Amino acid sequence: MSNASMTIKVPGKLMIAGEFAVLEPRHNLAVMAINRFVYATIENSDRNGLTLHDFNLQNLNWEYNNDKITIRTDDERVRFVRDAMNIVYTYLKEKRINIKPFHLSIHSELDDASGIKYGLGSSAAVVTSVVTAILKKFLAQEPTPELVFKLAAISHVKTQGNGSGADVAASSFGGLLQYSSFQADWLEKAYLHSDSITELVEDNWIYYSSKPIKMPKNVYFCVGWTGKPASTAKLVDKILQLKIDNPVAFQTFLKNSDEAVANFLTGMEEEDFNLLIRGVKQNRQALAAVGRHANTWIETPLLSKLCDLAETFGGAGKPSGAGGGDCGIAFMPTKEKAEGLMKTWEEVGIKPLTLQLNSHGAIS
Numbered sequence: 001m002s003n004a005s006m007t008i009k010v011p012g013k014l015m016i017a018g019e020f021a022v023l024e025p026r027h028n029l030a031v032m033a034i035n036r037f038v039y040a041t042i043e044n045s046d047r048n049g050l051t052l053h054d055f056n057l058q059n060l061n062w063e064y065n066n067d068k069i070t071i072r073t074d075d076e077r078v079r080f081v082r083d084a085m086n087i088v089y090t091y092l093k094e095k096r097i098n099i100k101p102f103h104l105s106i107h108s109e110l111d112d113a114s115g116i117k118y119g120l121g122s123s124a125a126v127v128t129s130v131v132t133a134i135l136k137k138f139l140a141q142e143p144t145p146e147l148v149f150k151l152a153a154i155s156h157v158k159t160q161g162n163g164s165g166a167d168v169a170a171s172s173f174g175g176l177l178q179y180s181s182f183q184a185d186w187l188e189k190a191y192l193h194s195d196s197i198t199e200l201v202e203d204n205w206i207y208y209s210s211k212p213i214k215m216p217k218n219v220y221f222c223v224g225w226t227g228k229p230a231s232t233a234k235l236v237d238k239i240l241q242l243k244i245d246n247p248v249a250f251q252t253f254l255k256n257s258d259e260a261v262a263n264f265l266t267g268m269e270e271e272d273f274n275l276l277i278r279g280v281k282q283n284r285q286a287l288a289a290v291g292r293h294a295n296t297w298i299e300t301p302l303l304s305k306l307c308d309l310a311e312t313f314g315g316a317g318k319p320s321g322a323g324g325g326d327c328g329i330a331f332m333p334t335k336e337k338a339e340g341l342m343k344t345w346e347e348v349g350i351k352p353l354t355l356q357l358n359s360h361g362a363i364s
Contacts, residue, residue, distance in 0.1 A: 005043035012120035013170035021257035040129035051105035119326035124167035174361030182208035220338035228325030256286035298323030
């Protein structure tokens with residue numbers, strides 16, 4: 001247990017390949033932790049306090065009574081933090097750990113200073129930062145990334161009700177990951193039927209898997225922001241509706257996505273640039289097709305331009321995450337071509353973001 005003030009630095013994420021398919025059991029996604037962070041500072045205090053700098057909420061009082069955290073505010077934006085505190089508090093209580101009052105303050109640099117959202121996974125990173133800070137403060141030994149991930153995933157699904165958890169995994173483990181989701185509906189049921197948080201954490205999460213992937217040396221990674229932040233939840237709902245309305249189209253998408261992700265992952269592993277690029281192009285096509293079938297625009301005109309330009313420079317691009325705006329990514333064969341691409345992006349109104357792989361997660 002730590003006495004002094006301590007600041008935790010948690011990376012945001014970018015989805016790389018396998019979006020939407022990851023919502024189905026045992027389908028792989030590649031997700032990357034990036035070098036933009038959420039910071040959580042926890043320190044001893046004579047009373048419980050919470051500051052959320054990005055919402056301009058200072059020194060809120062909070063308490064834990066009857067197994068419940070109550071934060072003294074009507075601002076609903078605190079719900080992700082409140083639920084995360086609740087889950088980790090309950091876990092520590094089950095471990096018979098005495099928790100003294102503390103002040104927690106959180107600041108995110110995942111969005112732009114102007115308030116523009118880039119889609120880098122802020123709610124997941126915030127939840128992960130809360131869980132990590134409280135565990136590091138009160139546990140006698142360093143928490144494992146797996147423990148952080150599981151507690152943050154339980155909390156995030158409890159608040160949001162859906163999601164793959166890939167953003168939580170990137171924030172918890174760092175690096176580039178091959179990930180398959182625990183399945184939100186499985187986790188919600190398991191949470192309701194577990195006798196304790198400890199039991200749920202120690203349970204076998206049957207669908208979940210996560211393992212690190214190495215980024216080849218001969219690959220240059222570029223990120224461009226196309227404006228218009230996307231509502232991931234709305235896009236996910238539309239794609240999941242397709243599963244009901246047109247199961248054949250949805251199954252075709254899953255098959256194409258799996259093949260694309262397999263090529264991408266093998267290309268990564270074997271440092272085979274051509275195979276990696278083929279995987280990116282196939283994934284782009286699979287996402288565009290499922291968007292058309294679901295009558296929703298995953299690849300907006302500016303995202304199309306971002307991807308097409310990457311191809312003219314000898315690489316490949318695709319939307320990152322749910323699409324509908326936000327970020328696109330590209331993999332390029334040389335530094336010169338990556339720089340040329342980003343310069344051309346800027347000329348057509350795409351903002352290059354200086355984001356790179358962050359090898360550390362919340363526990364480093």
